[in-house]
Amino acid sequence: MRFGVVQFPGSCDENDALLACRRFGEAEILWHGDRDLHGVDAVVIPGGFSYGDYLRVGAIAQFSPVMGAVSEFAADGGNVLGICNGFQVLCEAGLLPGALLPNTGRRFLCRQTDVRVAHTDSPFTHVAVPGQLLSIPVKHTTGRYYAPDQVLRGMEAHAQIILHYADGHNPNGSTDGIAGVVNESGNVMGLMPHPEHAVDPLTGSADGGVFFASLAAQVPA
């Protein structure tokens, strides 16, 4: 399994994502200015900031050469995981439905949260059990998931709402406590919590390994 981790100018968690991926397979950096995905088996768009995000989070990154290649990769069925800013970028790029709005608290918030896996028939969660609780940190200012009711109903019908904050753990006012979603085809996922910061009990939790392990198990080693 080879993961590719995209690096934009201003990405902060790309090295953390790289380290997390390497616990489950091989991993390399994909530079924002390159259209070449180096034949990786799955793409991770990490957290941090892309191009400073002074306009609207994720708004600039969608125009980068690498995102053109990622869109084609996704259209061909490749698995793409967007974490935090990566989730925001995927929404801006139209690869995922909905949008991320400023937290109801209007502040940056970093907190260990419990999230519940709603669906496990997904390349991102199939090693989990339905309803499994995962302890994973969030850290963001703009993480309140929003989609119009009609879109949400369609997403529910297609089992696209894959991750919810556990009761009492919604850190940002997300609609229905939504923490992570997939596209209709199920091969593109975005989540606000940072699983790459939950792959080692020494630094707090290993629960985030679920996503990387699920992806790695897609491809024979």
Added chain:
Amino acid sequence: MDAPPHRILGLTDAEYELICAKLDRDPNGLELAVFSLMWSEHCAYKHSKKLLRRLPVEGPHLLMGPGENAGAVDVGDGVAIAFKVESHNHPSAVEPFQGAATGVGGILRDVFAVGARPIAVLDSLRFGELESPRSRYLLDGAVSGIGHYGNSIGVPTVGGEVYFEDAYEQNCLVNAMCLGIADHGRLTSAAAAGVGNLLVLMGARTGRDGIGGASVLASAELDAEDDSKRPTVQIGDPFEEKRVMEACLELLDRQTLRSLQDLGAAGLSSSASEMASKGEVGLDIDVSKVPLREDDMEPFEIMISESQERMLCVIEPGKLAELQSICDRWEVRCSVIGEVTDTRQMRIRHGDELLGDMPVAALVDDCPLYDIDPVAPTEQIYPAPGRTLESDDPAAILPVLLASSNLSSRRPLFEQYDPIVQSRTVRRPEQADAAVLRLHPDGDRSEGIGISIDCNGRRVACDPYTGTIEAVLECAANLACVGAEPLGLTNCLNFGNPEKPHVAWQLDRSVQGMADALVELGVPVVGGNVSLYNESGGGPIYPTPVVGMVGAIPDVEAAPGNAFLEEGDLIGVVAPEGFKPSLAGSELAKLQGLDLPLGLPGIDVGAVCAVQAAVRALARSGGLTCVHDVAEGGLAVAVAECCVAGGVGAAVGLSEGDPEALFGEGVGRFLVAGSPSAVEAVAPPVTTIGTVGGDSLQIGSLSWSVAELRSAGQSLRAVFA
């Protein structure tokens, strides 16, 4: 009649005459502007330099001492940790968000200027009491600003401290500390070298922000016209700095640069002349080559602008193409603005026109140093704090102490910071007495460091000598709790106007206390910063010598937290023989509105160091579940904090009628918990005081539910609601 220009720029008549003598003529306007900044308190340390010579600056682990952008210590296996703390007090008092943000930006640049990748930020903050709307505004702005910069650049904010005291009402303190990691061989000097080599300015364009910051803001008391100084506060752009940082680190990896220096206070003037001074060379600078934000900037403005996110480097001409290509990759602007000469002169040109010609030595070394004139006050100069606690009942006092602004949980602040990026953070804020980072996030290796930043200014106000010893020992105690052996210390000396005899006395005694404590601990100062003139109409701030220490931990997995974990664990106290807690200058005394004493009980520093060494060994052994330093609020507060952290109660046999036993303070005591065999094995002998268990804290016949104690500690939430 208007005052002569040199006085408006903050120079005395005698200093002006000395400048004329050094130049053998009168300086022109540009030269005067440059001199006024280079000879300001902020750049020249003219009232503190002589005192600072008392501090120990050598030690077995020291790799780079004071004088470089940051100091560095050896943490084993060829790995170095570079670190430094710096103040951004005056800018933060004028505009807290940008002041604090650029404080973080500045200290980050100091660290990557020496070739180290920044891996952690800590902050030390002081504000007036929370009842003051101005203090709440400053707190909110400063915390947002620190988070904005640190979170955006991918460097975790792993610890810090904040105190609220009336003495900081007009002069808040915002000190930021940064640590970086590098292989020994990568540590880089700022010394310009190689005649004919090129001077290259990297990063942001130069604008009018921060013009005169060093002289007008940093070296004079604030007054009612603060608002008019707003344009001199710099504006930060963490996205620019992130790219500049990555470009600089890649350039150093590839050995493209001969030397690197950040641009901070006094901008190009200060960085260029310090590079030239360290390298014993001259520099020619052409201001017409400096990329500008505004076309019509005067040469003097270009030379002293404090625009952020800029770095200065020296390269061999043959490496220019390589530098250009790496900067292009990171989308970082770079411009050749001058070259290294053998003249030992700082020459400033605009194209072919020579605008200034000053000896480097005169700029950097020849500012007169002043002896301060310490006079000990005969009575306490600070007024008693307002009384906020009427009850003498210990049952009522404990929750009030936990809810007090200085002791309450800092969670509402640190939740606004990212403490985990870079995957090194093993103990996050509130999980242990010091932050714990692993050095190697990419492998199975277990070596790490502990970091803490400390100073209780009220204790220093009571007794500058003993209070400063306490600050150093408190910092070392926090490291001991996680098993970290201190390797080096950085300091930020925040004081009032040193030209006033009682402030001079505070400074003199404080530096002496720091020197004596450090000699006993065997820890050198690796670098730091002095911030003077922190006073206004209300008098000086509490003297606040903030100290930050870095210590080595052989195995981070063993580092204990500060929570009671297991029912049935024994609770013990380790303290120097004959330790007597005292209420003088304590948090309880503050809440009771008692006068600050003039003098604190003396400390047997050697005995405290011995206890710390024993606790450190215990923490490293991995046998204990909880190790917590007993600090403000005394033993009752320390026990309550461990209960709240672990969500479990405890029963302890303290003398419930003795306020000194419950709430008395003094440096050197630790609270430990663990299995009975582990606690009984503790040497020096531990005094067992109780056991962990239940859902309430019982001290003799007094009892509080853990839920009640936790809720009391959440008082800061309301400020950020």
